[in-house]
Amino acid sequence: MGELTEATDLLVLGGGPGGYVAALKAADLGIQTTLVDENPMLGGVCLRVGCIPSKALLHVAHLVDAAREAGGKFGVTFAEPRIDLDKLRAFKQGVVERLCGGINTLATKRSVRVVQGRARFEDSKTVRVENSEVARIKFKNCIIATGSRPKRLPARLIPPDACLDSSGALELEDIPKSLLVIGGGYIGLELGQVYAGLGSKVTVIEMLDRILPGADEDLVRPLAAKLKKQFDAIHTSASIEGAQPTSRGVEVLFTKGGEKHKLVFDRVLQSVGRAPNTDNIGLENTKARVNDKGFIEVNEQRQTADKRIWAIGDVAGEPMLAHKASREAIVAAEAIAGHNVAFDPRAIPAVVYTSPELAWCGVTEAEAKAKNLDVKVGKFQWGASGRAIAMGKPEGVTKVIADAKTRRVLGVGICGEHAGDLIAEAVLAIEMGAEADDLAMTIHPHPATSETIMEAAESVFGKAIHAAK
Numbered sequence: 001m002g003e004l005t006e007a008t009d010l011l012v013l014g015g016g017p018g019g020y021v022a023a024l025k026a027a028d029l030g031i032q033t034t035l036v037d038e039n040p041m042l043g044g045v046c047l048r049v050g051c052i053p054s055k056a057l058l059h060v061a062h063l064v065d066a067a068r069e070a071g072g073k074f075g076v077t078f079a080e081p082r083i084d085l086d087k088l089r090a091f092k093q094g095v096v097e098r099l100c101g102g103i104n105t106l107a108t109k110r111s112v113r114v115v116q117g118r119a120r121f122e123d124s125k126t127v128r129v130e131n132s133e134v135a136r137i138k139f140k141n142c143i144i145a146t147g148s149r150p151k152r153l154p155a156r157l158i159p160p161d162a163c164l165d166s167s168g169a170l171e172l173e174d175i176p177k178s179l180l181v182i183g184g185g186y187i188g189l190e191l192g193q194v195y196a197g198l199g200s201k202v203t204v205i206e207m208l209d210r211i212l213p214g215a216d217e218d219l220v221r222p223l224a225a226k227l228k229k230q231f232d233a234i235h236t237s238a239s240i241e242g243a244q245p246t247s248r249g250v251e252v253l254f255t256k257g258g259e260k261h262k263l264v265f266d267r268v269l270q271s272v273g274r275a276p277n278t279d280n281i282g283l284e285n286t287k288a289r290v291n292d293k294g295f296i297e298v299n300e301q302r303q304t305a306d307k308r309i310w311a312i313g314d315v316a317g318e319p320m321l322a323h324k325a326s327r328e329a330i331v332a333a334e335a336i337a338g339h340n341v342a343f344d345p346r347a348i349p350a351v352v353y354t355s356p357e358l359a360w361c362g363v364t365e366a367e368a369k370a371k372n373l374d375v376k377v378g379k380f381q382w383g384a385s386g387r388a389i390a391m392g393k394p395e396g397v398t399k400v401i402a403d404a405k406t407r408r409v410l411g412v413g414i415c416g417e418h419a420g421d422l423i424a425e426a427v428l429a430i431e432m433g434a435e436a437d438d439l440a441m442t443i444h445p446h447p448a449t450s451e452t453i454m455e456a457a458e459s460v461f462g463k464a465i466h467a468a469k
Contacts, residue, residue: 003135004133004134004135004136005134005135005136005137005138006034006113006115006134006136006137006138007137007138007139008032008033008034008113008137008138008139008140009031009032009033009139009140009141010023010026010031010032010033010034010139010140010141010142010143010333010336011033011034011035011036011119011127011137011139011141011142011143012026012033012034012035012036012142012143012145013035013036013037013119013127013142013143013144013145013146013281014035014036014037014044014144014145014146014147014313015035015037015039015042015043015044015103015114015145016043016044016045016046016047016145016147016313016322016325017043017044017046017047017313017322017323017325017326017329018044018143018145018147018312018313018314018322018325018326018328018329019035019037019042019044019143019145019146019147019312019313019329020035020042020043020044020103020106020107021325021326021329021330022143022145022312022329022330022332022333023035023107023110023112024106024107024110024112025329025330025333025334026333026336026337027110027111027112028110029333029334029337030337031333031336031337033110033112033113034112034113034114034115034137034139035107035112035113035114035115036114036115036116036117036118036119036127036129036132036137037114037115037116038116038117038118038131039116040116041097041100041101041103041104042100042103042104042107042114043096043099043100043103044147045147045148045149045167046322047096047099047100047103048096048100049166049167049170050166050167050170050322051322052095052096052099053092053093053095053096053170054166054170054187054190054191054194054353055353056091056092056095056096057088057092057170057172057194058190058193058194058353058354058355060088060091060194060197060198061193061194061195061196061197061198062193062197062355064081064083064197064198065193065197065230065355067081068080068081069392073392074392083175083198083199085172085174085175088172089171089172092170092172115129115132115133115134115137116131116132117129117130117131117132117134118130118131118132119137119281120280120281120282121281121282121283121285121286122136122282122285123285123286124285124286124287124306124308124309125138125139125140125308126138126139127139127142127282128282139308140308141308141309141310141336142308142309142310143302143309143310143311143312143329143332143333143336144278144281144288144296144304144309144310144311144312144315145311145312145313145315145325145329146276146277146278146281146315147276147277147313147314147315148274148275148276148277148314148315148320149274149275149277150165150166150167150270150271150272150273150274150275151270151272151273151274151275152165152270152272153182153240153270153272156242157240157241157242157243158182158240158242158243158268158270159243159244159245161245162243162244162245162250162268163182163243163250163267163268163269163270164267164268164269164270165269165270165271166187166191166269166271168269169191169194169195169269170191175195175198175199175200176195176200176265176266176267177200177201177266178200178201178202178203178232178249178264178265178266178267179192179195179200179201179202179203179265179266179267179268179269180202180203180204180205180250180252180263180265180267180268180269181202181203181204181205181269181271182205182240182268182269182270182271182272183204183205183206183270183271183272183273184204184205184206184208184210184211184212184213184234184236185211185212185214185271185272185273186212186350186352186353186354187271188204188269188271189204189211189212189223189227189352189354190352190353190354191269191271192204192227192231192269193227193230193354193355196230196231200267201232202230202231202232203231203232203233203234203235203263203265204227204231204233204234204235205235205238205240205254206234206235206236206237206238207237207238207239208236208237209236209237210224210236211223211224211227211234211236212352212358214350214364215350215352215358215360215364215413216360216364216365216366216399216413217366218365218379218397218399219358219360219397219399219413219414219415220358220415221397221415222356222382222395222396222397222415222416223352223354223356223358223415225395226354226355226356226395227354235254235256237256237257238254238255238256239254239255239256240252240253240254241253241254241255241260243268246264248264249264249265249266249267250264250265250266250267250268251263251264252264252265252268274314274320275294276293276294276295276296276314276315276320277314277315278290278294278295278296278315279294283296286304286306286309287304287305287306287309288304288305288306288309288311289304289305295315295316295317295318296311296315296316296317298310298311298312298316298317300342300343300344301331301332301335301341301342301343302316302328302331302332302335302343303332303335310332310335310336312325312328312329312331312332313325313328313329316328319348319350321348321350323348323349324345324348327343327345328343331343345431346362346430346431347361347362347411347426347427347430347431348361348427349361349420349423349424349426349427351419351420351423353420355417356393356395356396356415356416356417356419357414357415357416357417357418357419357420358413358414358415358419359413359414359419359420359422359423360411360412360413360414360423361411361412361423361426361427361430362401362409362410362411362412362426362427362430363375363401363410363411364401364411364413365377365399365401365411365413367411368401368410368411373403373410374403374404374405375401375402375403375404375410376401376402376403376404376436376460376461377399377400377401377402377460378399378400378402378436378456378457378458378459378460378461378464379397379398379399379456379459380397380398380399380452380455380456380459380464380466380467381396381397381467382394382395382396382397382398382415382416382449382452383395384455384466384467384468385447385449385451385452385455385466386446386447386451387447387448387449387451388416388417388449388452390447391417393416393417395415395416396414396415396416396417396419396452397413397414397415397416398412398413398414398415398416398422398452398453398455398456399412399413399414399456400412400426400436400439400453400456400457400459400460401413402435402436402457402460402461406435407435407436407437407460407461408433408434408435408436409426409429409430409434409435409436409438409439409457410430411430412426412429412430412453412456414426414452414453416449416452417449418449422449422450422452422453425439425450425453426453436457436460436461437457437461438457439453439454439457440454440457440458440460442454455467
């Protein structure tokens with residue numbers, strides 16, 4: 001490690017979708033910017049071992065699944081797909097390297113100084129950089145964007161060497177004959193579908209009474225029906241009691257309905273949430289405050305209690321989503337530049353990239369009931385969508401939640417093919433204060449699955465044209 005000390009107007013810690021966006025935006029605003037990240041390739045967890053590689057593998061798994069279904073659905077029969085793991089890994093890695101390389105190029109062209117190493121605060125205006133040619137960096141402002149890491153169950157329950165986390169699962173070391181996924185959230189289900197598509201027998205154990213508890217139950221239902229066929233088993237209201245590597249595989253003990261069960265799996269994947277990377281970065285040497293969940297407390301401009309220090313992305317609170325981090329990054333950079341801005345979104349979309357996909361934004365129906373909001377809900381089943389039927393994907397539902405008096409759209413949920421692309425229309429509607437009538441009267445292309453938003457909006461205060469009587 002060197003002893004060189006540098007100075008910069010803005011220091012960004014972390015090169016993920018929060019950090020690199022903050023650095024690029026600040027550079028565009030004329031701020032001298034330095035970014036510190038442990039990895040030489042920018043992109044963070046999202047690009048390297050998260051959002052992007054998982055979507056590449058999901059795309060392949062969905063292709064395999066479609067090939068297997070084509071004979072029964074369309075009369076087009078393929079031979080059983082054969083998986084070349086080396087080529088599949090190369091495809092995934094090629095996607096990652098192309099995108100990460102693009103970000104590094106953007107940083108170079110914006111004259112963002114990139115320092116490889118691990119930064120730790122010495123005080124409110126200095127960080128020490130470990131494993132780097134630069135020993136210290138003094139700053140006028142600093143944005144913390146150090147992201148998050150997978151949580152793990154206590155080692156007394158599951159020894160670390162007995163299981164994978166999401167990052168390890170994406171390495172595709174092999175295709176196990178049997179895989180246990182601990183956790184029925186979006187990461188676990190997405191990776192479960194990857195491995196099921198590649199040939200593994202997948203079992204899911206979820207502590208709560210259903211999978212994807214953050215989404216409305218009626219939206220989850222079509223996906224749950226698909227997973228029931230695709231996975232070996234889904235155990236809800238079940239808890240892990242212990243796991244131990246054996247000569248036969250990983251022996252897992254779990255409890256469900258008061259009964260104990262013991263099963264053996266070739267591989268075990270833990271997917272029980274993520275923890276913010278706010279420890280071991282020296283925050284105690286600053287005035288920034290961390291809450292009991294490990295998140296850094298920030299104001300609407302993402303400024304901490306230490307006026308020089310800002311925090312964005314996973315370290316600044318839930319939802320822990322890349323697109324939320326990127327928007328916060330722009331707000332923080334503009335605030336540092338002296339602009340009058342605030343992070344105050346009406347809707348942040350959530351997407352589960354399974355097949356079928358789930359997406360929602362704004363208020364869910366369950367949240368509306370819990371808050372005693374006076375709402376009207378319109379639903380449209382994809383079984384009445386011409387495009388969905390023509391694609392052989394009629395399993396799905398779209399619903400619009402609106403204020404009963406003002407008629408404004410408060411929330412939208414979609415389960416169906418490419419729901420993650422469709423939800424953008426709903427986010428814009430909520431941000432602009434649109435009424436359900438605005439969505440209903442907007443001419444949508446036909447045939448298209450986006451028509452389901454129009455039809456659901458029609459159903460809020462009346463009857464959709466294509467809804468059954």
